[in-house]
Structures are given as C-alpha cells and as structure tokens.
Amino acid sequence: MDASDWLIVTAVLLCLLASFFFSGSETALTASSRAAMLRLARDGNPRAALVNDLLAARERLLGALLIGNNVVNIAASSMATGLLLAWFGEVGVVYATVIMTVLVVVFCEVLPKTAAFDNPDRIALAVAWPIGTVVRLLGPLLGTVTAIVRWLLGRAGIVIGESAPILTAHEELRGAVDLFHREGGVEKIDRDMLGGLLDLRELTVADVMIHRTDVIMANASDPPEKIVEAVLSGPKTRVPLWQGSPENIVGVLHVKDVLRALHASEGDFSKIDVASLVRPAWFVPEIRPLSEQLKAFRRRKTHFALVVDEYGEMMGLVTLEDILEEIVGDIADEHDVEISGVRPQPDGSVTVDGGVPIRDLNRVMEWNLPDADATTIAGLVIHEARSIPEPGQSFTFHGFRFQVLRRQRNRITSLRITPLTRRRTALMRVG
Incomplete structure (x- = not known):
C-alpha cells in the first residue's frame, strides 16, 4: 500500500466515524425526554436549551442528520469500492459490498443507536453543540430539501402539521406514569397520587x-x-x-x-x-x-x-x-389493604361492602373495574344485572364473579368478588 492508499483508508474510517456520530445523535435527540430537557433548560443548562431548539425544528434536524449520514456513507462506500477494485480487480466490488455492509450496519447503525437509546438524555446534551453547527451550515440546503419534501407529500394528500395526536396530553402523561411504574421507576403510591391528580378533570x-x-x-x-x-x-x-x-x-x-x-x-x-x-x-x-x-x-x-x-x-x-x-388515597402502606369495607380472603376472593367506591377498590386491589356507569361496587352490580339481586345470586362480568352476600331493603350491603383468572389458576394447580 502506497501513501495514496493509506489516505483513502483514513478517509473511509473518518467517514464511518462521522456516520457513527450522526446515527447515534439522531437516536439520542429523538428519544431524549422533552420534560427533562425543559427542566434542565429552566435551570440554566445551555445545552438543554439547544436540544429544545433543535427538537422544535424537527424537520430541519432530521434533514441535517439524514443528509450528513447519507453523504458520509456514500463517500465511504465509493472510496472503499475504488480501492478494492484497484487491489483485486472486478471481484473487488463484491468485497467492498460485503465489508461496507457489515461496517455500516453493525458499527454505524446498530451499535451507536443501541448505545444512544440506552442513555439518550446524556448523549443528546453531549452532541447538541456539534449537531447545532451542522444544522446551521446546511441551512440553505435543508430549506430546499424541505420544500421539495412538502411538495411531494402535498401531491400525495399529506399535509405536514395537520395530523392530530391519538391521545390527549393528559392521556399521554397517564400512560407515561403507568410505564414508569411497570419499569420500577415510580412506586405504586406515587402512581396512584399522580393518576388521581390527572383524574380530577374527568370526575364529578x-x-x-x-x-x-x-x-x-x-x-x-x-x-x-x-x-x-x-x-x-x-x-x-x-x-x-x-x-x-x-x-x-x-x-x-x-x-x-x-x-x-x-x-x-x-x-x-x-x-x-x-x-x-x-x-x-x-x-x-x-x-x-x-x-x-x-x-x-x-x-x-x-x-x-x-x-x-x-x-x-x-x-x-x-x-x-x-x-x-x-x-x-386512604392507604397507609402500599402492601396493606386498609381501606374500610374491603376484606381479602385466603382463597383469593375479596369481601366488599356495597358502598365502597369502585375507584378506591381498583386502586387498592390493582383492578380495572369500569366506573363510568356506577360509583359504588353495589351500583356496578345493579347496573350489570339490570335488577336488584337477592342474597346468594352470582354474576360474572368484567373478568370477576360477584356474589351477593347481604341486602337490606333495596340496598346491596355486602358482596364477595372473585377474580376469574386467579380462580382458574388455582383450579389448574389442584387438577
């Protein structure tokens, strides 16, 4: 290998490093927490403020990252193909295709994106300044590319910015709280408090x-x-x-x-x-x-x-x-059921007073009984049964078995609720 070959190899490696940088930056910036960046920017972090500015102009950001990534990938592939053609003749095209595919896919796509997805906030703050510089340098080109893209999408009947989100902001926030709870980042008592706060608009x-x-x-x-x-x-x-x-x-x-x-x-x-x-x-x-x-x-x-x-x-x-x-809530400890009128039984069922609110029962037992048509658990049974049941009657709905234990005049005062999934599991174990 002469000096020119070494120069080409060095240029290919630099292009692959740039591709690594662009791929990781794209994943980190798009996966970063908007809430965390807003909080850091409010506390005076200039890098977080720059991340917010970049995400506010998402089209320009993605355009700059895609242009930069594709340019360096094409340049690296072209130089590698030319070098291997000079070394091995026509079969060099095959070598270049295999080698560059492995390098681009593994080291320039999967590796940086996996690393960035695992810690997006820190990496987004680290790459904010260089990516911001790239976006400014490619400004005129990005404007032209954006105009062409919008025109093509408009011809296909897609207007950028007019699509409404599937969920409201409150629903997205509630989903985020539930996700953090499942991942272990938010305790049950904190999830219940945040959920109760979000539900104030929906409850009367x-x-x-x-x-x-x-x-x-x-x-x-x-x-x-x-x-x-x-x-x-x-x-x-x-x-x-x-x-x-x-x-x-x-x-x-x-x-x-x-x-x-x-x-x-x-x-x-x-x-x-x-x-x-x-x-x-x-x-x-x-x-x-x-x-x-x-x-x-x-x-x-x-x-x-x-x-x-x-x-x-x-x-x-x-x-x-x-x-x-x-x-x-009314719970002193997240593992203890201390709500009045709820008494768990050894067989997995729960004895509940008829006047217990459905929301309180859901919160304590981690259930999901609907509360749109009734406020109390007795009201739910009456709504589903379309009548006032007699003591001893049983009903099955919403994945539970409800047995009426006591009734005073027209009021259901006590019920036994059994989750059907637990009962089936117990029967399978016995069998």
Whole structure:
C-alpha cells in the first residue's frame, strides 16, 4: 500500500466515524425526554436549551442528520469500492459490498443507536453543540430539501402539521406514569397520587360525595341539647341543619361555633341560641368536575358544600378532604389493604361492602373495574344485572364473579368478588 492508499483508508474510517456520530445523535435527540430537557433548560443548562431548539425544528434536524449520514456513507462506500477494485480487480466490488455492509450496519447503525437509546438524555446534551453547527451550515440546503419534501407529500394528500395526536396530553402523561411504574421507576403510591391528580378533570362531585343516606344532619326543631349531640357525634366538623323535612336545608352548623357557644353558656344547653350559630349553606351541582370544585373551595376559603341534583334536591355533601383523598388515597402502606369495607380472603376472593367506591377498590386491589356507569361496587352490580339481586345470586362480568352476600331493603350491603383468572389458576394447580 502506497501513501495514496493509506489516505483513502483514513478517509473511509473518518467517514464511518462521522456516520457513527450522526446515527447515534439522531437516536439520542429523538428519544431524549422533552420534560427533562425543559427542566434542565429552566435551570440554566445551555445545552438543554439547544436540544429544545433543535427538537422544535424537527424537520430541519432530521434533514441535517439524514443528509450528513447519507453523504458520509456514500463517500465511504465509493472510496472503499475504488480501492478494492484497484487491489483485486472486478471481484473487488463484491468485497467492498460485503465489508461496507457489515461496517455500516453493525458499527454505524446498530451499535451507536443501541448505545444512544440506552442513555439518550446524556448523549443528546453531549452532541447538541456539534449537531447545532451542522444544522446551521446546511441551512440553505435543508430549506430546499424541505420544500421539495412538502411538495411531494402535498401531491400525495399529506399535509405536514395537520395530523392530530391519538391521545390527549393528559392521556399521554397517564400512560407515561403507568410505564414508569411497570419499569420500577415510580412506586405504586406515587402512581396512584399522580393518576388521581390527572383524574380530577374527568370526575364529578357525585363520584366522591358522601351520599345523603350517610350524612349526619340535625333537625332545627329539636331541643338545643339534641342538636349539639348530633353535631358533636358526627365525623365532620360541619353538620347540615334542616327544618320541616330533611330536604329543606336551612343552614350549616360548625362544631367550633357550637363549642364556643357551649363554653360561653357554661354548659347550659338552654342558653344556646342555635339560630344565631347557623351559617349559610353552599350548594353545588353534582355534575361539577372535581378540578373546578377544588378551585371553588380555594376561592371561598371553605371546605364543605352540599350537593344537589338537577331538581335542586340534596344528594349528599362533599368536602375538601374527599377531593384530596382522590389524590393521596386512604392507604397507609402500599402492601396493606386498609381501606374500610374491603376484606381479602385466603382463597383469593375479596369481601366488599356495597358502598365502597369502585375507584378506591381498583386502586387498592390493582383492578380495572369500569366506573363510568356506577360509583359504588353495589351500583356496578345493579347496573350489570339490570335488577336488584337477592342474597346468594352470582354474576360474572368484567373478568370477576360477584356474589351477593347481604341486602337490606333495596340496598346491596355486602358482596364477595372473585377474580376469574386467579380462580382458574388455582383450579389448574389442584387438577
């Protein structure tokens, strides 16, 4: 080999190194986390800001990378073919094809892209400056290529920028959270909190309210001592006050106001003027989204509201705590089932009170029961059965077997739920 041959070999190797660089840079930049880059840029990282600028003009970026990669690959193949033709004659074309195919595919495509895909953020930051320089140098050529591509796609009926994403931003974010949870990057409790926060737009006040059958109320016509007893016996700090009928809410009593009045009267109930302690009731529609109700709680600086239907009748009450529990949940430990009304059984089934919300059960048991047509698990069974089942009846739907254990009048109070997949697995093991 003379000096000219060594020069050609050196040029081929440099072209292959450039191809390695372009291939890895393309994968790293396109696979990098937009959220991470935005956060780094906000913290003052200039390389992250440049990555964001490059990704904002994705057409120019991909065009520069493809042009650079193809130019160096073609140049390397042409020089290698010429050199091997000079060395081996016509059979050199075969040698050049085999050697360059192996080198380009293995060392210039698979290897750099695999390495970049494994750590895209760090590599994207490392190649930001040189790739940015390439994009600027190829600016005029990229403009011409982009115009030609757009014209050809337009002739085929494809208009760049008009295609709508399949998923909304909230759905994509929820999918990202689920993916990170499966990969081990996000714990279950954190996934549930993030999922609950994203669900606030989709849930309504009716989904989280305390139903009127479970609301502790006081009768304005009762003696003061009985009203005070009703206020102090409930789990909430505010108790609705009705007069004439439970549907006629005249106001709300606050526990602190009652205690202050009781202290001022030195424990004499007869001296308490209940009417002077009543605060105006705040009524909200049951169809209001939880996100709006949360904002309303903050604006009014109150934590309690009465829920009414379209006819103005009280359906229940909602508190700030009820909304916050949709985010943080009621679980103290991610491995322990501590939700009220859910009792796992040794055979894999779960005994559930009828009033347990479907969302809470899904969150605790990692199930996916639908909650679009019913709020509670009893409501789901009634919806699917199209009737009010009797104790002992069983139904199978959504991959579970539901057995009604107890019923009081028209309310299902207890059920046994068995996942069919676990039951089949157990039967197969026994068999």
